[in-house]
Amino acid sequence: MPCKIAPPDYSNVAYLDAYSRINAMVIVGEGLADRHFRLLARAIPEDAETLQTLAAMEGRHARDFVACGANLGVKPDTPLARSLFAPLHALFLEASRAGDRVACLVIQCLIVESFAVAAYRCYLPVSDAYAGPITAEVLKDEALHLSYGENWLRPRFQEVAAGVVACCRRAVPVALGMLERLKPDLETIGIAPAELVGEFMACFQESLVAIGFSPTRSRQVLSELAAAALA
Secondary structure (H helix, E strand, O other), X not given: OOOEOOOOOOOOHHHHHHHHHHHHHHHHHHHHHHHHHXXXXXXXXXXXXXXXXXXHHHHHHHHHHHHHHHHOOOOOOHHHHHHHHHHHHHHHHHHHXXXXXXXXXXXXXXXXXXXXXXXXXXXHHHOOOOHHHHHHXXXXXXXXXXXXXXXXXXXXXXXXXXXXXXXXXXXXXXXXXXXXXXXXXXXHOOEOHHHHHHHHHHHHHHHHHHHOOOHHHHHHHHHHHHHHHHO
């Protein structure tokens, strides 16, 4: 799916200003993913080693994207990013405290990772020469993180399906709200927000089908979520 508007001018003041917020979102998102996977390692002790490995990968991604910002001389707006991520992070912590492994996996492995995959796919065509190869490598890793959640949920589909939908109804509108706040910055760095949403929805639907939802039911769920986000 094309996600490109036009090649940006990486030295433009407006570009660098917008990039400071987008870069911060990526850094904070990867850092929270590190924390989330470490919490999941406690909740799913039989997979602790795998989940700790995934966490370490996310931590490395955060450091790599710090370097991408530094390469452009940009200071990431991390306070803004933390405030935007706070509601979604709070939902994960609520589920973690309640011992709701399904909700934790849906939030991190399906929703957050689908957004990460969509965002990196859309950013690659407009990335600078330094960030491009890093983003491509990170994209490969995110697919592994997405598949972990799918593989855990798939054999338990009958018992978790209702919980997956319930979690999605709460968390997906929150994630889409974060994107809404960043629309002007996405456009400035060369990403069409509508294309990013479309890429996310396609990736997320694939995950729903992968865990056991029929294509028809997965489309119904996405339609409900989109309507809730617009309400």
